[in-house]
Amino acid sequence: MSETSGVVVLAATPIGDVADASPRLLAELQRADLIAAEDTRRLHRLLERLGISTEAQVVSYFEGNEGKRTESLVAAVEAGARVLVVTDAGMPSVSDPGYRLVVAAVERGLRVTAVPGPSAVLTALAVSGLPVDRFCFEGFLARKPGERRRRLAELADERRTMVFFEAPHRTAECLADMAAQFGPDRPAAVCRELTKTYEEVRRGPLAELVGWAEQGVRGEVTLVVAGAERGPVDLASAVAEVETLVAAGRKLKPAVAEVSGRHGLGKNALYEAVLAAR
DSSP states (O other), rough: OOOOSSSEEOOOOSSSSSOOOOHHHHHHHHOOEEESSSOOHHHHHHHHHHHHHOOOOEEETTTTTHHHHHHHHHHHHTTTTTEEEEEEBBBBBSSTTTTTHHHHHHHTTTTEEOOOOOOOHHHHHHHOOOOOOSEEEEEEESSSSHHHHHHHHTTTTOOOOEEEEOGGGGGHHHHHHHHHHHTTTOOEEEETTTTTTTTTEEEHHHHHHHHHTOOOOOOOEEEEEEEOOOHHHHHHHHHHHHHHHTTOOOOOOHHHHHHHHHHHHOOOHHHHHHHHHH
16 A cells, blocks of 8 residues: 555546646556546556556446445545546546545545646636636536426526537537527537647537537537526516426426526515416
């Protein structure tokens, strides 16, 4: 075991350019007792590109085996091991494996730390040209069109800049749904292959980006969409928003509280308006 033992280390790996690997990442890869990798083959390729080797035991840790493997990783930490978690790119637990291990370790009072580094979320946000003072990360939207549209309807009045991950073959369809729910003129950016040789950032209104994406999109995609501008909302529109949330599975009173808070409306008045409309 290493001198400083019994710890989970979440290590960010390059999202494209291997030169973005930090000196601390290299040190942790060589220092670890056990490395839990989303894809062991990609880990070995990364080690080769970095020109280093590791004596650590390497195990796979991905969505398909997270549930059953987490317990053995926690047991290793309890036994004094330095367990390093790496994913294919970026920071573990951010739409990648790692969260379950962090929760399990915290519940048992074990130490958890991180090696900061590349992040597609922050990189895309920084180059998007959209407001960065307040933002939210939505990860991957649902694959099923109906579920995706319902979630986008819930986000239609979100005033913070929004960041999403999306598969290249679904990008055009996703942008079209965003244009329908957010409006065709909502500013956005499609960030493709960030930090890689063919990096591309396409900026413009959603309707324009839909037309571009319909020609075909390749590579890793991060979408950044401007938040909604605050504007006056009439009671009828607020009632419709409440019903959209309820249709998506929210309870009536929490839905009323969310919409009333969003638009500065009286909660009781909105609640009565919803009941009357029914």
